[in-house]
Amino acid sequence: MEREFTPLECLLPTGNLTFCLLILNQPLDKGYFHSLWSKAVLRACADGGANHLYDITKGNHERIKEFQIGQQFLRVGPMPLFSSPSPVSRCFFPDYISGDFDSILLEVKEYYKVKGCELIETPDQDFTDFTKCLQILQKKIEEKGLQIDVIVTLGGLGGRFDQVMASVETLFHATNITPTPVIVIQECSLICLLQPGKHKLYVNTGLESKWCGLIPVGNPCDNVTTMGLKWNLTNHVLKFGKLVSTSNTYDDSGVVTIETDKPLLWTMGIKNKQNA
Amino acid sequence: MEREFTPLECLLPTGNLTFCLLILNQPLDKGYFHSLWSKAVLRACADGGANHLYDITKGNHERIKEFQIGQQFLRVGPMPLFSSPSPVSRCFFPDYISGDFDSILLEVKEYYKVKGCELIETPDQDFTDFTKCLQILQKKIEEKGLQGKHKLYVNTGLESKWCGLIPVGNPCDNVTTMGLKWNLTNHVLKFGKLVSTSNTYDDSGVVTIETDKPLLWTMGIKNKQNA
Numbered sequence: 001m002e003r004e005f006t007p008l009e010c011l012l013p014t015g016n017l018t019f020c021l022l023i024l025n026q027p028l029d030k031g032y033f034h035s036l037w038s039k040a041v042l043r044a045c046a047d048g049g050a051n052h053l054y055d056i057t058k059g060n061h062e063r064i065k066e067f068q069i070g071q072q073f074l075r076v077g078p079m080p081l082f083s084s085p086s087p088v089s090r091c092f093f094p095d096y097i098s099g100d101f102d103s104i105l106l107e108v109k110e111y112y113k114v115k116g117c118e119l120i121e122t123p124d125q126d127f128t129d130f131t132k133c134l135q136i137l138q139k140k141i142e143e144k145g146l147q148i149d150v151i152v153t154l155g156g157l158g159g160r161f162d163q164v165m166a167s168v169e170t171l172f173h174a175t176n177i178t179p180t181p182v183i184v185i186q187e188c189s190l191i192c193l194l195q196p197g198k199h200k201l202y203v204n205t206g207l208e209s210k211w212c213g214l215i216p217v218g219n220p221c222d223n224v225t226t227m228g229l230k231w232n233l234t235n236h237v238l239k240f241g242k243l244v245s246t247s248n249t250y251d252d253s254g255v256v257t258i259e260t261d262k263p264l265l266w267t268m269g270i271k272n273k274q275n276a
Numbered sequence: 277m278e279r280e281f282t283p284l285e286c287l288l289p290t291g292n293l294t295f296c297l298l299i300l301n302q303p304l305d306k307g308y309f310h311s312l313w314s315k316a317v318l319r320a321c322a323d324g325g326a327n328h329l330y331d332i333t334k335g336n337h338e339r340i341k342e343f344q345i346g347q348q349f350l351r352v353g354p355m356p357l358f359s360s361p362s363p364v365s366r367c368f369f370p371d372y373i374s375g376d377f378d379s380i381l382l383e384v385k386e387y388y389k390v391k392g393c394e395l396i397e398t399p400d401q402d403f404t405d406f407t408k409c410l411q412i413l414q415k416k417i418e419e420k421g422l423q424g425k426h427k428l429y430v431n432t433g434l435e436s437k438w439c440g441l442i443p444v445g446n447p448c449d450n451v452t453t454m455g456l457k458w459n460l461t462n463h464v465l466k467f468g469k470l471v472s473t474s475n476t477y478d479d480s481g482v483v484t485i486e487t488d489k490p491l492l493w494t495m496g497i498k499n500k501q502n503a
Contacts, residue, residue, distance in 0.1 A: 128473070161494045162440030162473040172468035217444060218467025240445025241490070246404070263468070 002257075006202040007183060007190055007268060010036060010152050017149050020137055023049035023094070024130055024155030024167070025103050026186055028056045031273030036152060037092065042140060046133040047099025049155060054108045057092035093117050098136050099129040130156065130170045131177070138178040148180045157186035168193075168217055168265065191267045196260055203228070204254030209269030214238060214245040214258065221262040228256035238264065278484075282429035283495060286312060296413055299325035299370070300406055301379050304332045307500030313368065322409040323375025330384045333368035369393050374412050375405035428493070430455075431481030436496030441465060441472040441485065448489040455483035465491065 009017050011032050021040035025048030033056060037043065045053055096118035101109065113119055122132040134151070141148055156167035167184055171193040174182045183192045188209060203212075214224065220239035226232045230249045238244060250256065258266070285293050287308050297316035301324030309332060313319065321329055372394035377385065389395055398408040430439075441451065447466035453459045457476045465471060477483065485493070 160438060160496060162438055162442070162475075165440065165442045165444075165471060165494070166473040169467055169471040169473070218447070220446065 002198040002200055004200040004202070005150070005181060006205060007192065007266075008203075008205045008207045008270060010039075010150060010183075011207050011270070012205055018147060019150045019152050020044070020141065020148055020180075022046065022130075022133055022137060022151060022153045023053055024153060025049050026052065026155030026158045028052045028154060029185075029187060030056065032185075033154070036154070040152070041146060041148070042137065042144075043094045044133055044137055045094045045097040045099075046129040047097070047101060048103030050094070050097045050104050050112060051108050052155070053092060053094065054105075054111065095140070096120055096136065098122050098133045100125070103129075127173075128166045128170060130167060131173050134170065134174060134177050134182070138180075141178070141180070151178065151180050151182045153182060153184040155186050156184045157189050157191065167191075171265075172218065172263065185270065188269050188272065189267060190270055191265055194258060194260060194264045194266050196262055199258045199260075199266075201228075201256045201258070201266070202254065203250055203256055203268070207271050208250070209271045210249045212248050212250065212256070212266070212268040214248070215265040215267060216240065216244065216262070217265045219262050221260050221264050223259075223261040224264065225259045226257060228253050278425035278427055280427035280429070282432060283493070284432045284434045284497060285429070286315070287434050287497070288432055296320070298322065298406075298409055298413060299329055301325050302328065304328045306332065318413065319370045320409055320413060321370045321373040321375075322405040323373070323377060324379030326370070326373045326380050326388060327384050329368060329370065330381075330387065372396055372412065374398050374409045376401070379405075426485045426487075426493075428455075428483045428485070429481065430477055430483055430495070434498050435477070436498045437476045439475050439477065439483075439493070439495040441475070442492040442494060443467065443471065443489070444492045446489050448487050448491050450486075450488040451491065452486045453484065455480050 009015055010019050013035060017039075018041055019039070020042040021036055021044070023043070023045045025046065093112065093115050094117055097104065097109075097112055098120040100123050101119075101121055109119065120136055122129070122136075124132065130153070137151065153167075156170075157164055168191070171182060171184070171191070174193070175195060181192060183190055212229070214226070214233075216238040220237060220242075222237055224233045224236050224238050228251055229245075230251060231245065233245065236243065258264070286295050289311060293315070294317055295315070296318040297312055297320070299319070299321045301322065369388065369391050370393055373380065373385075373388060374396040376399050377395075377397055385395065396412060398405070398412075400408065403411075439456070441453070441460075443465040447464060447469075449464055451460045451463050451465050455478055456472075457478060458472065460472070463470065485491070
């Protein structure tokens with residue numbers, strides 16, 4: 001059975017895609033954030049992801065302090081955590097924030113707690129915050145009886161290299177957690193893990209930048225065949241130390257088909273929103 | 277045979293380490309760059325790495341243009357490619373620059389060519405610029421095997437607290453470690469089963485790793501101001 005999907009469909013301003021949004025502990029890209037937030041049916045933060053949500057939505061506008069000095073009052077205005085002021089919105093509350101809470105700032109945690117967001121502590125050190133957040137998300141999807149097309153994860157591809165690898169590891173576990181495809185997006189990159197079998201990817205949204213790749217992370221793939229790429233594979237072995245497809249690009253068809261015998265990581269570039 | 281090394285030793289201001297420096301196409305971190313450059317015995321750039329070397333060493337200071345407007349001359353000073361001005365040095369010429377030259381800027385390539393740097397074009401599209409640059413480097417230095425027993429000294433003071441063991445590309449069926457907070461004993465490391473991330477050190481200052489297959493070690497480096 002061939003699985004079809006359009007990786008960047010969630011970034012289109014229009015469309016009928018039903019998706020959940022999961023925010024990890026990396027700076028948020030302003031380009032697509034608001035569009036993704038407004039269209040998601042469920043929104044969650046994994047631990048320190050809440051810090052970045054708080055900052056990009058200026059959650060701290062209400063922390064205006066007053067000091068009495070003699071007869072005068074000195075008002076100290078909002079102090080952004082990371083970036084410069086922007087209009088305040090009260091509509092950016094996640095459905096829940098989960099994690100072992102070693103990254104979320106105390107004031108951020110308190111802020112969302114006071115606002116009534118569900119805080120779910122998941123102390124288990126055998127799994128990452130991302131994995132545990134995904135487990136909770138799947139429970140909520142089932143509880144609400146939602147039909148979800150894709151789970152969109154923001155962050156996970158920048159900063160510490162071990163954390164990037166941990167994101168990839170979560171994609172391996174995701175197949176046992178949820179039947180819904182999971183994609184991870186940060187800056188100009190997207191990754192998703194293709195399970196053994198046939199896949200048809202539509203890459204004609206206009207938001208694709210020109211590079212893409214097929215990365216045999218974790219295991220060699222002994223039999224990979226593609227169409228729609230500039231450098232296609234025909235029953236090729238993909239293996240670190242032998243052949244890894246990087247800096248690949250598309251032909252003009254707008255469709256990429258990939259057949260693989262083992263899990264294979266697909267990665268592609270996303271145009272900067274101003275250039276899209 | 278056990279291989280010992282101190283991953284961050286090259287960043288120490290003192291020491292007798294003999295090493296080569298290879299610069300790829302990413303912004304250079306100013307914190308350690310000058311120290312690394314001055315101590316390396318061989319220095320190379322892979323394609324666009326030369327752009328970043330040029331910029332961080334202000335190779336373009338000589339491009340001061342003069343325009344005559346009437347009786348006056350207008351001098352246009354150095355225009356940095358990416359960052360703000362710093363003192364010029366003429367000592368930052370790599371031993372060679374290799375690659376398919378699709379990233380190096382024409383003016384940068386010309387600059388280093390005029391200065392006598394070796395430019396080695398490697399058009400083969402089956403390998404990255406990094407790989408090909410390393411092949412050229414490997415002709416001058418001796419290659420050591422990577423599998424087996426390893427002893428890593430992590431007591432330079434420059435280590436930040438995280439580290440990891442990543443079985444990229446293949447499972448490792450038998451990994452044993454000491455010196456980590458979460459050690460492994462004949463463990464399997466495999467994506468989908470177990471990948472060691474967010475690990476950290478015990479107080480010994482030494483990590484030993486025995487692996488049966490190639491295994492990627494990764495660790496954090498303190499920001500230079502905090503080191």
